[in-house]
Amino acid sequence: MTTVEEPTAAPDPAQPATSSGKVRKAFSSPLASIFMIVVTVLWTIPTIGLLVTSVRPAGDVALTGWWTVFTHPSFTLENYHKVLFESSFGSSGGMLPYLVNSLAIAIPATIFPLALASMAAYALAWVRFKGSDTIFFAIFALQIVPLQMALIPLLQLFNGGAHIGSVTIIPAPNLGGTYVPVWLAHTMFAMPLAIFLLHNFIAQLPRDVMEAAQVDGASHFKIFRTIVLPLAAPALASFAIFQFLWTWNDLLVALTFVGGTADVAPLTVRLSQMAGSFGRSWEVVTAGAFISIVVPLIVFFSLQRYFVRGLLAGSVKG
Amino acid sequence: MVREPLPVRPSPRPVSGKRDAKHVRRVWEPYQILILTWQGGVRRLCWLPGRVTYARNLLLGSSGTFLPVKGFFSMATVSYRKATRIYPGTQKPAVDALDLEIQDGEFLVLVGPSGCGKSTSLRMLAGLEDVDQGGIYIDDRDVTNLPPKARDIAMVFQNYALYPHMTVYENMAFALKLRKTPKHEIDVRVKKAAQMLQLEDYLGRKPKALSGGQRQRVAMGRAIVREPQVFLMDEPLSNLDAKLRVQTRSQIAGLQKELGITTVYVTHDQIEAMTMGHRVAVMLDGVLQQVASPRELYDRPQNVFVAGFIGSPAMNIKKVQLNQDGAVFASLVLPLTREQLAAARAEGGDNQVIVGFRPEDCDLVSASEGGLPIEVELVEDLGAEANVYGHAAVNGSNERFVVRTDRRHMPDMGETVYIKPRVGQHHAFNAATEQRI
Numbered sequence: 001m002t003t004v005e006e007p008t009a010a011p012d013p014a015q016p017a018t019s020s021g022k023v024r025k026a027f028s029s030p031l032a033s034i035f036m037i038v039v040t041v042l043w044t045i046p047t048i049g050l051l052v053t054s055v056r057p058a059g060d061v062a063l064t065g066w067w068t069v070f071t072h073p074s075f076t077l078e079n080y081h082k083v084l085f086e087s088s089f090g091s092s093g094g095m096l097p098y099l100v101n102s103l104a105i106a107i108p109a110t111i112f113p114l115a116l117a118s119m120a121a122y123a124l125a126w127v128r129f130k131g132s133d134t135i136f137f138a139i140f141a142l143q144i145v146p147l148q149m150a151l152i153p154l155l156q157l158f159n160g161g162a163h164i165g166s167v168t169i170i171p172a173p174n175l176g177g178t179y180v181p182v183w184l185a186h187t188m189f190a191m192p193l194a195i196f197l198l199h200n201f202i203a204q205l206p207r208d209v210m211e212a213a214q215v216d217g218a219s220h221f222k223i224f225r226t227i228v229l230p231l232a233a234p235a236l237a238s239f240a241i242f243q244f245l246w247t248w249n250d251l252l253v254a255l256t257f258v259g260g261t262a263d264v265a266p267l268t269v270r271l272s273q274m275a276g277s278f279g280r281s282w283e284v285v286t287a288g289a290f291i292s293i294v295v296p297l298i299v300f301f302s303l304q305r306y307f308v309r310g311l312l313a314g315s316v317k318g
Numbered sequence: 319m320v321r322e323p324l325p326v327r328p329s330p331r332p333v334s335g336k337r338d339a340k341h342v343r344r345v346w347e348p349y350q351i352l353i354l355t356w357q358g359g360v361r362r363l364c365w366l367p368g369r370v371t372y373a374r375n376l377l378l379g380s381s382g383t384f385l386p387v388k389g390f391f392s393m394a395t396v397s398y399r400k401a402t403r404i405y406p407g408t409q410k411p412a413v414d415a416l417d418l419e420i421q422d423g424e425f426l427v428l429v430g431p432s433g434c435g436k437s438t439s440l441r442m443l444a445g446l447e448d449v450d451q452g453g454i455y456i457d458d459r460d461v462t463n464l465p466p467k468a469r470d471i472a473m474v475f476q477n478y479a480l481y482p483h484m485t486v487y488e489n490m491a492f493a494l495k496l497r498k499t500p501k502h503e504i505d506v507r508v509k510k511a512a513q514m515l516q517l518e519d520y521l522g523r524k525p526k527a528l529s530g531g532q533r534q535r536v537a538m539g540r541a542i543v544r545e546p547q548v549f550l551m552d553e554p555l556s557n558l559d560a561k562l563r564v565q566t567r568s569q570i571a572g573l574q575k576e577l578g579i580t581t582v583y584v585t586h587d588q589i590e591a592m593t594m595g596h597r598v599a600v601m602l603d604g605v606l607q608q609v610a611s612p613r614e615l616y617d618r619p620q621n622v623f624v625a626g627f628i629g630s631p632a633m634n635i636k637k638v639q640l641n642q643d644g645a646v647f648a649s650l651v652l653p654l655t656r657e658q659l660a661a662a663r664a665e666g667g668d669n670q671v672i673v674g675f676r677p678e679d680c681d682l683v684s685a686s687e688g689g690l691p692i693e694v695e696l697v698e699d700l701g702a703e704a705n706v707y708g709h710a711a712v713n714g715s716n717e718r719f720v721v722r723t724d725r726r727h728m729p730d731m732g733e734t735v736y737i738k739p740r741v742g743q744h745h746a747f748n749a750a751t752e753q754r755i
Contacts, residue, residue, distance in 0.1 A: 206479065208475045208477055211466075212481075214446065215445075215467070215471060216493035217466075217496045218467065219467070230483040
């Protein structure tokens with residue numbers, strides 16, 4: 001068989017032959033269903049509260065809890081109008097420029113690691129060279145290092161370059177006020193996990209297909225482009241969602257590397273400033289938060305079938 | 319296309335005083351360097367749009383643009399010269415100094431039990447496996463260290479290895495596209511191959527929508543459109559059901575005859591080997607045992623292994639004592655010639671000899687005719703004939719025998735029959751070396 005097969009459900013539900021079949025059966029019992037519904041509702045309540053708050057008038061928000069809306073309903077879209085369009089609000093204009101900034105950060109910060117990691121994963125999985133295993137393990141081991149540890153050294157590198165004594169190894173790159181530091185930082189932090197996930201998926205592609213392509217006259221790059229990329233699409237898509245959501249929701253990295261510059265700051269930075277130091281006008285924050293959720297929701301729902309299948313296929317065999 | 323190394327102006331020779339003619343190197347003038355660089359540059363430019371590939375294929379005919387004229391463009395002999403493969407971390411070679419010459423247009427079958435190195439040998443020829451010692455030559459061109467793509471071979475894999483995300487058409491066209499074959503020609507060749515293989519109706523389908531037999535044919539088609547110098551097939555029929563296998567067997571043999579392309583075919587099935595191959599190479603533990611035509615292999619096996627491997631049911635092979643006339647089977651003596659007797663006693667053969675006779679090379683006789691008495695354990699009725707399995711006491715040990723009889727003389731289970739090998743139809747091997755004598 002040459003196709004990458006997906007695990008199929010056991011044909012007879014009464015006697016599940018595979019372990020996945022057993023799990024499936026256990027999850028389909030009524031008790032489990034009720035439990036899952038309860039958990040889902042509990043988990044959704046904060047989000048509902050957020051949504052309700054975002055459409056309540058500012059005065060009500062300050063005085064009563066969001067659940068009182070069910071007995072004394074009063075709704076307004078004032079908050080949304082405020083965050084989106086009112087340039088007099090807060091320190092600068094509405095949210096739209098920040099929305100664009102967020103896209104300008106998240107999209108390249110997804111594409112760069114995806115492109116680099118898929119190539120690296122192919123090379124580590126299928127190109128025979130000395131020390132490829134060592135390199136793979138070294139990259140994997142990098143995941144142990146928390147990114148918070150790298151923030152300050154990286155910031156120093158971006159601001160002042162690298163020096164040993166008075167010798168300049170890397171001159172100051174002068175990247176202040178651009179997106180480049182955030183792109184680079186996100187790419188660096190994403191690489192170990194990306195390579196690991198994609199490597200596991202790509203290494204499981206059938207060997208014969210690779211060899212057939214070799215015999216057919218394909219170079220490594222051709223094999224990568226015409227065989228590996230199409231076949232690894234589920235893994236690529238799932239990692240793309242992962243990375244996009246991560247960069248979209250990220251505050252720490254963005255704040256560290258472009259924090260001071262309003263021109264390039266993403267939505268999350270703006271959101272954190274909206275509330276103000278004392279938590280005034282947080283009804284505006286809820287509206288802003290809901291606007292910032294829209295894009296990830298679109299991405300997630302358009303690619304979610306890959307998200308479930310691809311991640312499983314990438315990390316677990318089967 | 320060989321690019322000349324860019325000439326560089328030699329550095330002034332150290333003053334050594336020696337100036338014999340051999341050592342005087344040419345000093346390049348700047349304008350000459352300029353011209354040569356220019357030529358190099360032009361050549362490099364030509365590489366880009368694949369024009370040179372086109373022209374090269376036109377000149378060399380290496381599966382480029384011409385349909386092969388039988389015996390002219392696709393001439394290819396293959397030689398293994400002491401080719402050895404030792405897998406890293408093992409001592410014993412997987413393929414041990416394989417010496418094999420394959421003629422142009424020949425259908426050679428590599429056969430042997432699993433793990434005998436036949437697939438490894440094939441993969442070495444394909445360039446998918448390193449050659450640790452010795453070399454491999456296609457048309458006297460040393461391909462030992464060339465990558466697969468530089469060898470002009472096509473391979474059919476055991477599980478077909480179709481590209482799952484491409485249609486049948488794209489699968490077949492893939493190699494041609496890589497070679498920058500013009501589009502209309504790809505179309506002509508793919509259509510032609512599809513017609514040969516009855517795949518015309520499936521060109522738009524993906525492999526997962528095909529049956530096993532169809533997938534197998536696509537794999538064949540992918541090899542055929544390449545018009546390579548050599549076809550390699552690695553157990554291409556083992557995933558088909560029995561009936562389809564027999565059918566496809568003859569199709570492949572017919573196709574090979576039609577195309578006249580040198581083919582190396584690996585199988586563990588000796589019937590496939592015997593029916594398809596012009597010559598059959600039998601391997602065991604990485605060592606080539608015998609390479610000969612199927613008839614020769616059957617009639618004159620070179621050693622005990624080949625004798626036992628070829629033929630179904632297997633030959634009856636027993637180690638027995640010698641006397642002055644031949645091999646002693648209890649009451650029966652199989653006569654050996656004077657030379658055979660001498661050879662059997664040489665090289666540590668002692669007073670023993672290994673003899674074998676095929677199940678179909680003996681007759682059931684009556685008790686009075688001096689046959690070997692055999693107690694029947696099992697009768698396999700194949701319709702036209704029957705295989706009779708039984709055992710007999712030979713020199714104190716209980717030995718199993720198989721005899722093929724026609725259906726009119728089928729014995730019953732538990733019965734005792736008397737078998738007598740036909741005169742001159744038995745094989746004798748030295749007991750120590752296991753070589754034919």
